[in-house]
Amino acid sequence: SQKIEQNSEALNIQEGKTATLTCNYTNYSPAYLQWYRQDPGRGPVFLLLIRENEKEKRKERLKVTFDTTLKQSLFHITASQPADSATYLCALLTGGGNKLTFGTGTQLKVEL
């Protein structure tokens, strides 16, 4: 069956450290993968998109890697801040390229 898996347990880290979140998928061949941030009670907000032929993408303190062999994407936030605390969702373009399917999300808590 097709699955998109993200750590269900919350990730707690100290301010200033690098947070690393994982997105694993099975039985998909996505053309690209996206990461979104979602605050409680709000809609998701787009962060980054990485295509299947790209290994790494950066935006300010954010870095995303995409390994189509391992079927995994890693999402890094460097020099993390309490304001980075939120749920982070990965999403794959699936269904023959017509459908964006989301993972369950990982909650990140950055502590002082």
Added chain:
Amino acid sequence: EAEVAQSPRYKITEKSQAVAFWCDPISGHATLYWYRQILGQGPELLVQFQDESVVDDSQLPKDRFSAERLKGVDSTLKIQPAELGDSAMYLCASSHSGGADTGELFFGEGSRLTVL
């Protein structure tokens, strides 16, 4: 900055009642999506429109849910009758294009439904 508008933000209803949600996408966005998000889970696609046409409604429970986008602009999602298991956040999103060119999705703030 352009935003996706949704209403109502919150809706409490009793089971077996009818409920409707409205979405106005960003101007010029051809593709409109309705997602359902149960607490602690990721958004699940219910229906996707390209202009006024349905592209994907494979996960829409058609016995009780309906969606329309008559003029290819704003959209309405209806549930009749509502069931306890329908309690969730209903998210509307839009994108400039769809299919293989789908870029980022712009989400509204969502409509939180509680069915009693």
